[in-house]
Amino acid sequence: MTRKVVIAGGGLGGLAAAIALRRQGIDAEVYEKARDLRPIGAGLSVAPNGLKALRAIDPAIVDALRPRGSEAACFHLRRAGGELVATTPTTHEERYGAPVLNLLWSRLQETLAGFLPGDAIHLGHRLAGFTQQADHVVTRFENGATVRADLLVGADGIHSAVRRSLVDEGPPRYAGRLSWRGVVGLAHPSLRPRDVTMIAGTDGKTFAIFDIGDGLTFWSAGALSPEPTPSDSAAAAKQRVIDLFAGWAPPVGDLLAATPAGDIVERPIEDRTPLTRWSHGRVTLLGDAAHAMVPALGQGANTAFEDARELARYLHHHADLTAALAAYEASRIPRTQTIHARSALQGNRYYEADSEVFSRAVLERANADQNAFEDWLYGEAPA
Template structure:
């Protein structure tokens, strides 16, 4: 019987699995290294498989999310000179019962956190290690504090401390691309409500604009870079991206000029190969800590929500912790491995020098070449399965 679970990381996966566990009557406590849950300069896409999972965890939450974000109705793709390559309508709501929803990362985090009692989220708790035996896991924090739990979940992202102690597979792999992103209130005649507009060039650069609702726009740029070095100052970051995308059609330079230097996030794009095992004893991984993905299919958060639902079901219904974590892995690994691999291959291909041609072909053939994958991906429905 599982009574207490310690979760490392108050990101989207950590907060959602805490909700899922507490709905099952399990005392889940979240431990986050940050002193405050600060706004993050990013938006993200929620799609049917993730939204169905969140709705199963917390009925009614998807209506809160829809009110806070923007439901995408159209995708457009342009060349860097502004020429239209292709466009298509988004019909996920009609097909799968949930939309493609663009939302601010920090807004989503805030909504998820609001579903938990404040005493279940512990800030300024940096995990530095853990020990386990047949009866419990003891988690150690930088402050010297320790806590005991029946199960430990590492939901602490790409650079997971729990993963390094558990698996020890070193730093993530640099994918050869740098990314820049920000969220700001911004309007432009070419940026339409409920639309995602992407621009691409023959040298593998990509720039995207995402309507987040309430006047907010998320922009994201990426370019091939042999070295994944981070700029030393915020001013240098802004100068670097303005140089990378100089000469691009409006509104690229306009939105970059309007973005405060302090709000631009620069990151090397990284991922990891699929793992053979996510769990040892009483410890397991979830979300990006288990199966990080480069940003292409927008499945990082959505698969974490799937993980959260299934892990809570396993821990609630299985006859032992060992059986629960084995069932969790057996259910989640095959699906996430397919998404990881397809994501990595597609992203690597999209950033090659002929990305204009490749992405245009993707737009034209989406209904044909990706129909089965889309059906399999978005038609995921969380169900009450017998995990014993």
């Protein structure tokens, strides 16, 4: 029986996994390389499947989250010049039993951390390695600490040190696009509560705007770039995105100008090749460490929450660790591979010259395949 689990990584997936495991009576502790859980200037969308996974872990999590974000009520598609192409009211709660909740990444992290005792989260612990034995795994950290457990879970993101120890592969795959994200409080007549707006250009640029509650707006910009060349400074990153989206209709320029340079997150869009196996002995993977995907569907955190729910369920129901991990993989790998492939396909389409036409079809649910895919993705229920 699995009694103690070490989780490498204190991001959203790692925290959710610790909560899920502890709810099943398993002693799970999180080890995070950062010295504090600092807020980052970004928001995210928790989709119906992610909220249902969190609800299955502990309904109180969702109860705590809903007042801290903004439940999407309407999706709008606009051209770069400001022309409205389509408006679609959301029906996620009616169709799938949960809304799309947009909120600050840091608020989600804080909420999850609040469901764990303080001594279950260990900061300043950078993974140095691990050693497996027949009946345990010893995890070593650069600060000299060692922890013995029944299982090590790598929830340490797209640059996972745990995955690097298990799989011989290179760096993440660059998808040919750069992204910029920020959160700002800005009063503007076009920024309405509970709205989500997608703005599509004809030159491979996109700009998304999300109300995340409390007068805050999360924006995300993307553009094609042959190389993942980073800006030299925060000020340079801000000027870069301002220049790329110069001439776009309000409130794009207003949002960019109002966001402090230090709060803008510039990143290459990357993914990793899907694996056919996540577990090796007493070590397994979860979240981006297992299945990092491009963010076109916004499913990174949501699939990590599903991973957490399923890993806890199978460790609880199977006394044998090998059987539990085999069941975990059988449950998660086919589903995440499908979402990974769909994210790559949809991400590429959003950046093509006819992205406006494609986005409109998605928004209007005119494409039966898209409609069926959302039913499969969001309608998924805990087993």
